[in-house]
Amino acid sequence: MWNDIFVNIFEDGFFAAIAAIGFSSISNTPRRAYLTCALTAAVGHAIRYVLTLPELGGVHIILASTVASFAVGMFAVLFASCIKCPAEVCFFPALLPMIPGMYAYRTIEALLSCLYHSQEEVFVHYFYLFAYNGITCAFIILGMVIGATVPVFLLKKLSFTATR
Amino acid sequence: MAEAFGVSLDIFIMPAHVTISVWNTDRTYAEMAQRKTASCGISFDLNTRLSQLSWEVADNRLGLPAAKERFERIQVTKPTGKWEVLILTGFANAAFCRLFGGDPFAMLIVLVSTLAGYRLKQIMLEDGRDVRLTFLCASFFSASLSAGGYIFSIGSTPELALGTSVLYLIPGVPYINSVSDMIYRHYLCAFSRFLDAAVLTACLSVGLCTGMLLLGLKWF
Amino acid sequence: MNYSMITWCIIAAVLLCAFIFRAVAYKCGNLRGGNCRHKSTHFFELGRDTDIFYVPGDDEIPGMPDNTDESDGR
Numbered sequence: 001m002w003n004d005i006f007v008n009i010f011e012d013g014f015f016a017a018i019a020a021i022g023f024s025s026i027s028n029t030p031r032r033a034y035l036t037c038a039l040t041a042a043v044g045h046a047i048r049y050v051l052t053l054p055e056l057g058g059v060h061i062i063l064a065s066t067v068a069s070f071a072v073g074m075f076a077v078l079f080a081s082c083i084k085c086p087a088e089v090c091f092f093p094a095l096l097p098m099i100p101g102m103y104a105y106r107t108i109e110a111l112l113s114c115l116y117h118s119q120e121e122v123f124v125h126y127f128y129l130f131a132y133n134g135i136t137c138a139f140i141i142l143g144m145v146i147g148a149t150v151p152v153f154l155l156k157k158l159s160f161t162a163t164r
Numbered sequence: 165m166a167e168a169f170g171v172s173l174d175i176f177i178m179p180a181h182v183t184i185s186v187w188n189t190d191r192t193y194a195e196m197a198q199r200k201t202a203s204c205g206i207s208f209d210l211n212t213r214l215s216q217l218s219w220e221v222a223d224n225r226l227g228l229p230a231a232k233e234r235f236e237r238i239q240v241t242k243p244t245g246k247w248e249v250l251i252l253t254g255f256a257n258a259a260f261c262r263l264f265g266g267d268p269f270a271m272l273i274v275l276v277s278t279l280a281g282y283r284l285k286q287i288m289l290e291d292g293r294d295v296r297l298t299f300l301c302a303s304f305f306s307a308s309l310s311a312g313g314y315i316f317s318i319g320s321t322p323e324l325a326l327g328t329s330v331l332y333l334i335p336g337v338p339y340i341n342s343v344s345d346m347i348y349r350h351y352l353c354a355f356s357r358f359l360d361a362a363v364l365t366a367c368l369s370v371g372l373c374t375g376m377l378l379l380g381l382k383w384f
Numbered sequence: 385m386n387y388s389m390i391t392w393c394i395i396a397a398v399l400l401c402a403f404i405f406r407a408v409a410y411k412c413g414n415l416r417g418g419n420c421r422h423k424s425t426h427f428f429e430l431g432r433d434t435d436i437f438y439v440p441g442d443d444e445i446p447g448m449p450d451n452t453d454e455s456d457g458r
Contacts, residue, residue: 015259022256025249027337028207045263086215089208092337097260101334102327108369145343163215164223280399287406294432308395315388378395379388 005053009046016045016097024093033089036079040094044072048098062139065098069147076148077155080162087159091148098144103137168221169228179356205243206337213238246286253332254279261328269319270328273310277329281306285333296367303330303371311379326381333368335361 020041021034029037050056051064059067069091076090083090110130117123152159166173172191176183183198204210217234220226226234257278258271266274281302288298310329313322338361345354376382 012263015262018259019256019263022252022254022259023332023336024208025244025252025256026206026332028205028209028243030209030212031244033208033212084216085208085212089212092208092340095340096336097263099334099336099339101331101336102264104334104339104365105330105369105372108366109373112369112373141339141343145340145347149344149347161219163212164219280403283403284399287403305395305399308392309399312392312396315392375395379391381388 012049013042013046017042019097020093023096032083033085036090037093040072040075044068047071062143065140066143066147069144073148073151077151077159100137100140103133107133253282257332264324266321266324267319270321270325273313273325274329277306277309278332299364299367300371303368304375306330307372307375335364
């Protein structure tokens, strides 16, 4: 069973790394930052995966994202000066695979469904989905950004002189 | 950086404009300039280079003409090659589908629909079409193509293929930026960035829903 | 073949046509080189959101890319 879990964690990190490289290429990340971004994203996503596993406590996704982003921020700040990029260049792409995209568009989808169904019960159901997805999405992003920004201030000197 | 030039400055940032006032050190004379922000998309490469330039000015006391020359060279920095971005995005979205638990067939479907949708997005943006229209069309075609998994019943997780096929369009960086602006108390910027991102997400969602409606699939 | 299969095929075909049409147009544009300056006037056009602020006498013609960012703030 533990073997399985380790394989799953490794897989999760690996695919998160590919996703991070791809999504970061959309926003013109310098090529030398790809490897660091991938590594940081892998660590971050794997941590979130481990924390949300039901066998290991099953932490809520918002808290798990915050903790994972804190790790991402730490890694990014520590590695940023190695590749001579600002810390933001490392941790933005690494956060991208953790953006709750599914929640974001489901929010709008549920809103459209609200318009489509006029019966009260069905309407309330979709309105509940709208609110649930929207709030979850908003708080995940809020937690992620706070988690990732704290290390920048904790290691102020290191993070602001990364490109020096 | 301003100290290196012997002046002090103040920057006032609005969503679409930037105002900079430069004062001499005894605060008796000021120059102001207000510009529209350039619409060059998100580029971490530019960020890095500008940050390097600012340190060079601060540390090595690079003169104004030299700094200006460097700045002009930075302005013409080429973005990442479009085919490279296309391929990497395709694989990224396929990997993303795997993260949600999709099987290899779903990954393949997502790969194909992402390649098609992203290419469409590139073409429409090159032609100078409106971003919102572009997002709507790209998500419509991506979602419709990946709904093929449902229609021809390929693989065991067609619903994941459909759900993740449009995720490459989610404007992640504006969302992160908007929250970090909020943390720094630039509320106007935060709000405008958030609305920008939300409108794009809404367009994406409308495209997805239109696709599903046309194909007669049930939502969710 | 049921309804949704036909719709799917139509959508896929439309997208494919768009790509092919674009590629052909691109190639033709390259072949013709610089002598296709004249722009046909369309009855329907896709305007941009800033066009609504157009005032007669503006340099910028609606729908054309604006290069007016260079103006100095002084």
